[in-house]
Amino acid sequence: MSKKYILALDQGTTSSRAIIVDEKGTIVGMEQQEIQQIFPKSGWVEHDALEILETQLSTLKKVIQKATISNVDIVGLGITNQRETTVIWNKNTGKPIYNAIVWQDKRTVAVCETLKKEGLEKHIKQTTGLVVDAYFSGTKIHWILENVPKARKEADKGNLLFGTIDSWLLWNLTDKKVHATDYSNASRTMLFDIKNLCWDDTILAALNIPKSILPEVKPSSFHFGDYVLDGHQIPIAGIAGDQQAALFGQACFKKGEAKNTYGTGCFLLMNTGTELQFSKNGLLTTIAWGIDNKVYYALEGSVFVAGAAIQWLRDGLQIIKSAEESEAFAKEVKGENPVIVVPAFAGLGAPYWDMYARGAIFGLTRDTGKNHLIKATLQSLAYQTKDLLVAMQNDAETPLTSLKVDGGASANNLLMQFQADMLDVVVERPKITETTIMGAAYLAGICVGLWKQEEILSHRKIEQEFTPKYTSEKRERLYKKWLKALERSKDWID
Ligand SMILES: Nc1ncnc2c1ncn2[C@@H]1O[C@H](COP(=O)(O)OP(=O)(O)O)[C@@H](O)[C@H]1O
Numbered sequence: 001m002s003k004k005y006i007l008a009l010d011q012g013t014t015s016s017r018a019i020i021v022d023e024k025g026t027i028v029g030m031e032q033q034e035i036q037q038i039f040p041k042s043g044w045v046e047h048d049a050l051e052i053l054e055t056q057l058s059t060l061k062k063v064i065q066k067a068t069i070s071n072v073d074i075v076g077l078g079i080t081n082q083r084e085t086t087v088i089w090n091k092n093t094g095k096p097i098y099n100a101i102v103w104q105d106k107r108t109v110a111v112c113e114t115l116k117k118e119g120l121e122k123h124i125k126q127t128t129g130l131v132v133d134a135y136f137s138g139t140k141i142h143w144i145l146e147n148v149p150k151a152r153k154e155a156d157k158g159n160l161l162f163g164t165i166d167s168w169l170l171w172n173l174t175d176k177k178v179h180a181t182d183y184s185n186a187s188r189t190m191l192f193d194i195k196n197l198c199w200d201d202t203i204l205a206a207l208n209i210p211k212s213i214l215p216e217v218k219p220s221s222f223h224f225g226d227y228v229l230d231g232h233q234i235p236i237a238g239i240a241g242d243q244q245a246a247l248f249g250q251a252c253f254k255k256g257e258a259k260n261t262y263g264t265g266c267f268l269l270m271n272t273g274t275e276l277q278f279s280k281n282g283l284l285t286t287i288a289w290g291i292d293n294k295v296y297y298a299l300e301g302s303v304f305v306a307g308a309a310i311q312w313l314r315d316g317l318q319i320i321k322s323a324e325e326s327e328a329f330a331k332e333v334k335g336e337n338p339v340i341v342v343p344a345f346a347g348l349g350a351p352y353w354d355m356y357a358r359g360a361i362f363g364l365t366r367d368t369g370k371n372h373l374i375k376a377t378l379q380s381l382a383y384q385t386k387d388l389l390v391a392m393q394n395d396a397e398t399p400l401t402s403l404k405v406d407g408g409a410s411a412n413n414l415l416m417q418f419q420a421d422m423l424d425v426v427v428e429r430p431k432i433t434e435t436t437i438m439g440a441a442y443l444a445g446i447c448v449g450l451w452k453q454e455e456i457l458s459h460r461k462i463e464q465e466f467t468p469k470y471t472s473e474k475r476e477r478l479y480k481k482w483l484k485a486l487e488r489s490k491d492w493i494d
């Protein structure tokens, strides 16, 4: 009997990836292609939606070719994606009418202020679980419709479609042009009622967004449509936003289980079960996934700049040649680091939500060198995560005893040890840190009957545990310094 495989795609902020997973949950092939970052103005971040599609299709084809498997053995396809990033395209031509506006883009700050002035903050929080911020798709859609020539007219004629990256890929991959998304992605638009599972008319009216452009919303483990490859139909059977997919991939199936992903940004998510729970401490409430006719929720802390700060050391300051190198330089600083870097390059996300904060460096003296700066930048990832965990512990009923980690920067041992020291919890790094794309593979595999959800727990293996070593006096002293620095970076630009 021939083997069965799942194909999964991860369209991330910096790259498009594709993997093939076998029945045992082993990755047997992986392809990755970087995508171009476009910065047309200060605070603006865009991607070319056609490049996203091309790189994703090319990784998909290459991974199948290299794994030397037959298309007919691929029984399902899962998609995960950078969330909130907004594409609007013309359904007749299939062409985007503007570049994709990326989640990090801050051009819609003024629209957010208007929503607040109109008194919509409370309604938005209670309906969507989110805070009013330029981060989410809603104000980005509004911007495109208001600013791209003829966009409003075309939308009124019913010619335009909106999608987060999953919907853009799904529409293009399916012959029947399926226009849909899943609950986890919809919950990041700031337009979706996460309790009643429908688009919210009040917010749509406030942002002047016609319902006709929005996708249908489905569970995350669901047969969305088929991708036809050389005559063979592959069911697209799983879709989830990347952070929720990572929560699934880390098998955080029980209430109270949490993971932190160290990628471009940093995203701490805790499964809160099937009951809606709102944060009193600046975290977001979001949909984790929809499966088996149930919707699961999560509390989320989102930090905008994490691994991106390491990229800044590499590409901006050019004081390291690769992200990996940061560890060796940081190790050269013996003892406590007097320098603190607050990488609020795009304002501050959770739990502060300050769109006006900007990056800052503190504690410089005549003998400060590049190693101090590198170590401080790495440490800023751990401090920002501590801010999230403090907020989450204050919201949650049960304290967290361990943290599951993944994402590019989780490979950094110095950072992981400092993280355990600062949090005073054990940090658990799994063998497979590709949990995001595995989450998408699992959602698809479960839908097509290849796996049962419980089986996934046995796929997960720990590679290394980092145990806290600091005294509480040291931990508190360092954290206090961080909070002092943070305060001074807030409310910086006008
Ligand atoms: N060894 C490392 N130490 C610190 N940061 C790292 C290391 N390896 C990768 N990174 C950072 O991790 C990020 C890439 O992680 P990844 O999970 O691929 O991100 P994304 O999914 O957001 O594209 C980059 O921003 C990079 O700077």
Ligand SMILES: O=P(O)(O)OC[C@H](O)CO
Residues within 6 Å of the ligand: 011, 012, 013, 014, 081, 082, 083, 084, 103, 241, 242, 243, 263, 264, 265, 302
């Ligand atoms: O593509 P990533 O991994 O940086 O994730 C981006 C997040 O989904 C933004 O909310």
